Amino acid sequence: MSDSIILGIESSCDDTSAAIIKGNCILSNIAANQAIHKEYGGVVPELASRAHQQNIIPVVEKSLTKANIQQNAISAIGFTRGPGLLGSLLVGTSFAKSLAMSLNVPLIEVNHLQAHILAHFIADANPMPPQFPFLCLTVSGGHTMIVLVRDYFDMEIIGKTIDDAAGEAFDKIGKIFDLDYPAGPIIDRLAKEGNPDVFTFNKPRMENYDYSFSGIKTSVLYFIQKEVKKNPDFIKENLNDLCASVQRTIIEILMTKLEKAAKELNIKEVAIAGGVSANSALRKVMEDNHEKLGWNIYIPKFEYTTDNAAMIAMVAQLKFERGEFTDLRTSATAKYDL
Ligand code: KG4
Ligand code: ZN
Numbered sequence: 001m002s003d004s005i006i007l008g009i010e011s012s013c014d015d016t017s018a019a020i021i022k023g024n025c026i027l028s029n030i031a032a033n034q035a036i037h038k039e040y041g042g043v044v045p046e047l048a049s050r051a052h053q054q055n056i057i058p059v060v061e062k063s064l065t066k067a068n069i070q071q072n073a074i075s076a077i078g079f080t081r082g083p084g085l086l087g088s089l090l091v092g093t094s095f096a097k098s099l100a101m102s103l104n105v106p107l108i109e110v111n112h113l114q115a116h117i118l119a120h121f122i123a124d125a126n127p128m129p130p131q132f133p134f135l136c137l138t139v140s141g142g143h144t145m146i147v148l149v150r151d152y153f154d155m156e157i158i159g160k161t162i163d164d165a166a167g168e169a170f171d172k173i174g175k176i177f178d179l180d181y182p183a184g185p186i187i188d189r190l191a192k193e194g195n196p197d198v199f200t201f202n203k204p205r206m207e208n209y210d211y212s213f214s215g216i217k218t219s220v221l222y223f224i225q226k227e228v229k230k231n232p233d234f235i236k237e238n239l240n241d242l243c244a245s246v247q248r249t250i251i252e253i254l255m256t257k258l259e260k261a262a263k264e265l266n267i268k269e270v271a272i273a274g275g276v277s278a279n280s281a282l283r284k285v286m287e288d289n290h291e292k293l294g295w296n297i298y299i300p301k302f303e304y305t306t307d308n309a310a311m312i313a314m315v316a317q318l319k320f321e322r323g324e325f326t327d328l329r330t331s332a333t334a335k336y337d338l
Contacts, residue, residue, distance in 0.1 A: 004075040004320055008313025011092030012084025012112045014043045016055035017309035020067035021317050025123045027067035029310040030059050041181050049087035056095050074105060078316020081109035082336030089332035097328055106325040108316040111336050116273040117149060119304040119311035130269050130298045137258045140274035141167035146209050146261050152318050155338045159209025159257055166250055167276045169213035173220050173246050177235055187243045188279050194244030201249045209257045216249055251282050271298035278305040
């Protein structure tokens with residue numbers, strides 16, 4: 001891989017992030033989270049765009065300072081073109097276009113979902129990068145899918161959710177428990193002190209490798225409504241066990257299909273990616289499957305799981321080597337297939 005220096009910019013949802021990559025080594029990876037959404041229990045698109053607008057310049061400046069890089073050392077600019085919230089994407093896209101134009105360097109569009117998967121090729125993401133072909137369970141707040149990765153840019157979705165994403169299930173169930181947004185990391189933490197076998201919730205019966213997470217959410221909601229009528233303190237008194245039981249159920253749903261796909265396609269290279277891959281119990285089950293099923297597992301370093309610009313810079317570097325540049329007349333797109 002060449003050792004070109006590339007700036008990556010990510011603004012698809014509620015994190016404004018900028019990273020500098022040299023070859024496949026990350027020199028800086030800066031993110032500004034948007035605390036404002038906590039008050040609303042979810043991301044408010046209009047507020048997200050405004051916060052990106054305020055954060056983007058300081059975040060990019062910080063990424064350059066931390067990497068000790070001057071603007072004129074940058075060979076190209078990579079940015080998230082989609083999928084995501086259109087207003088949020090527009091801020092990163094417009095900024096990337098303007099900077100590429102003023103520095104007179106190529107502009108490179110990046111698909112956010114490809115980036116979650118290709119984050120595995122960042123030098124310090126794993127002790128070893130995955131070998132093609134591999135399976136990647138891509139689980140975030142907006143997406144849940146099993147991807148067959150034949151090559152860097154040859155990916156096929158072999159299964160996906162027909163309704164909610166796994167991260168969305170964590171967040172919506174967290175709301176039922178009156179937890180802050182995003183609830184995924186909070187449930188992960190509370191589950192550590194709980195017993196995962198205390199409560200049982202519905203699991204879907206889906207065809208092939210597809211997922212569904214709306215059933216577990218409804219099952220938790222009805223169960224909680226019934227119990228709270230009998231004991232108003234039910235959630236408080238059982239919070240750790242509730243979180244552990246919900247987490248176990250979501251992970252069982254995710255892993256059953258991933259194991260089925262790995263077995264039927266006879267693939268032992270298995271990766272996880274996306275925000276939910278930060279989940280400690282999911283990481284543990286992957287490690288168990290390394291022992292139990294002989295999988296070579298790829299679990300990205302924590303900072304490359306939730307939305308970050310390092311993964312955007314990584315994809316931009318791969319495209320830069322291929323000479324795949326984007327016309328400056330491009331625009332952001334909320335929907336963007338793999
Ligand atoms: O990839 P990401 O940062 O943004 C999207 O592209 O959606 O994923 C965010 C999602 C949220 O739903 C959040 O609750 C979930 O990832 N998440 C977790 C954990 N950390 C983040 N879910 C479970 N356990 C975690 N430790
Ligand atoms: Zn994401």
